[in-house]
Amino acid sequence: xxxVIKTGGKQYRVAANDTITIATLAGEAGSAVTFGEVLxxxxxxGATQVGAPLLSGISVSGEIVSHGRDKKVIAFKKRRRQNxxxxxxxxxxxxxxxxxxxxxxxx
Numbered sequence: 486x487x488x489v490i491k492t493g494g495k496q497y498r499v500a501a502n503d504t505i506t507i508a509t510l511a512g513e514a515g516s517a518v519t520f521g522e523v524l525x526x527x528x529x530x531g532a533t534q535v536g537a538p539l540l541s542g543i544s545v546s547g548e549i550v551s552h553g554r555d556k557k558v559i560a561f562k563k564r565r566r567q568n569x570x571x572x573x574x575x576x577x578x579x580x581x582x583x584x585x586x587x588x589x590x591x592x
Contacts, residue, residue, distance in 0.1 A: 488587050489525040490545050496524060499545060499584045509578040512549050518582060520545040526589060542590040550581040 487500040493508030510518060523543045527533040534540055554576040562571045 486529050486587055487527055488523050488543065488545055490520045491522040491524055492520055499587075501584060501586055503584045504550065504581060505584070506579050506581050508580070509552065510549065510580045510582070514549050514551050516549050517585075518547050518549055520547065526587070528589070544588050544590075545584060546586050546588065547582040547584045550583050552578070552580050554578055 487498055489496055489498050491497075492510075495507070497505050497507065499505060512518060521544050523540045523545060524536050524538065525533065526540055526543050534543075555578075557574045557576050560571075560573045560575070563569070
């Protein structure tokens with residue numbers, strides 16, 4: 486059984502006990518979070534439901550494991566022979582979430 490959820494402008498394929506790294510969510514480590522924007526749901530019997538664009542009655546629950554920051558990304562620009570250089574670094578904040586279950590209610 487798996488589902489495709491949408492959070493932070495991206496889509497993730499998740500199943501029970503998966504650990505995903507997503508854009509920052511509000512909440513402390515250990516708190517529960519629910520994803521309501523489910524785009525696709527497939528149960529173990531081979532039946533697949535595809536939303537247009539979202540499915541109703543299906544939600545994915547998870548638990549926040551930790552918050553952190555990604556590796557530094559360097560943006561470097563250089564104009565040759567002009568003595569012009571620019572260097573910037575960026576570290577994106579993220580949240581690690583463990584999926585606890587997929588609840589498929591009545592559709």
